[in-house]
Amino acid sequence: MTPxxxxxxxxxxxxxxxxxxxxxxxxxVILPGFLPDGLASRLRNEADHWVDSxxxxxxIASCVDPVTHGLxxxxxxxLAAHGELLTHAPLMDVLTQLMGPDFVFHHLHSDxxxxxxxxxxxxxxxxxxxxxxxxHTMIHTLHYLDxxxxxxxxxxxxxxxxxxxxxxxxxxxxxxxxxxxEVVIDHLPPGSTVVVHSALFHARRALPGGQxxxxxxxxxxxxxxxxxxxPPVKPYWRHMLRRARALGLDRGRPELFAERHFTxxxxxx
Numbered sequence: 001m002t003p004x005x006x007x008x009x010x011x012x013x014x015x016x017x018x019x020x021x022x023x024x025x026x027x028x029v030i031l032p033g034f035l036p037d038g039l040a041s042r043l044r045n046e047a048d049h050w051v052d053s054x055x056x057x058x059x060i061a062s063c064v065d066p067v068t069h070g071l072x073x074x075x076x077x078x079l080a081a082h083g084e085l086l087t088h089a090p091l092m093d094v095l096t097q098l099m100g101p102d103f104v105f106h107h108l109h110s111d112x113x114x115x116x117x118x119x120x121x122x123x124x125x126x127x128x129x130x131x132x133x134x135x136h137t138m139i140h141t142l143h144y145l146d147x148x149x150x151x152x153x154x155x156x157x158x159x160x161x162x163x164x165x166x167x168x169x170x171x172x173x174x175x176x177x178x179x180x181x182e183v184v185i186d187h188l189p190p191g192s193t194v195v196v197h198s199a200l201f202h203a204r205r206a207l208p209g210g211q212x213x214x215x216x217x218x219x220x221x222x223x224x225x226x227x228x229x230x231p232p233v234k235p236y237w238r239h240m241l242r243r244a245r246a247l248g249l250d251r252g253r254p255e256l257f258a259e260r261h262f263t264x265x266x267x268x269x
Contacts, residue, residue, distance in 0.1 A: 027162035027200035035191035042081035066235040106222040113216040119206040122171035126199035138198035151213030154186035162199035
């Protein structure tokens with residue numbers, strides 16, 4: 001039987017020593033109700049606009065075929081609440097506790113996921129080509145604007161798997177099947193954040209039996225510890241970092257949007 005988590009509902013702005021140790025050992029930490037209600041609500045409205053206006057599809061097209069489509073007309077970080085989220089002070093505090101004071105923004109992804117969206121196979125998101133070590137930390141912050149419940153697909157993580165040096169798709173052949181030791185995260189209050197080491201294997205598990213639930217509002221922002229060169233995942237990554245700097249999102253953090261921490265973009269095969 002897959003375990004479910006019973007979580008405290010207190011909002012927290014910093015991690016305890018126990019949480020920091022747990023992140024190092026297990027590869028994730030759960031922050032229930034982490035985002036202020038007002039910010040979560042504004043992010044939700046922007047996610048609606050991002051999807052309904054076609055901006056999300058244009059952003060995807062610019063990634064898939066940058067020669068044909070060029071730069072996207074709008075970046076997620078140019079949306080006011082999304083830009084605010086990137087440097088939300090409590091989030092910066094958490095990342096500083098886990099990575100130290102110097103880290104760089106990697107990318108942002110926002111979506112309103114349909115109830116019938118298929119699951120996403122077991123994978124990790126640690127950017128390294130080839131996968132050789134885990135000396136530097138990369139973190140994905142997974143923000144669930146409406147939380148998670150019995151009417152949404154769940155997040156499933158494999159504790160400790162971030163310590164394995166493996167390719168991103170090493171467990172993809174398993175689909176979203178239950179694995180020994182997995183933890184299912186399927187009940188979170190609105191505005192909750194799950195902070196995961198990017199090398200942690202995880203999956204999105206759809207509702208069982210084709211059951212139709214409700215939209216799942218999701219924002220994923222990732223950050224990397226400085227000290228190595230990270231591969232970017234968006235062909236327009238320089239434009240993205242320049243726009244963040246121009247908008248003043250760095251807020252006194254000179255490394256947060258610095259281009260020197262990245263290699264050149266290489267399209268994944």
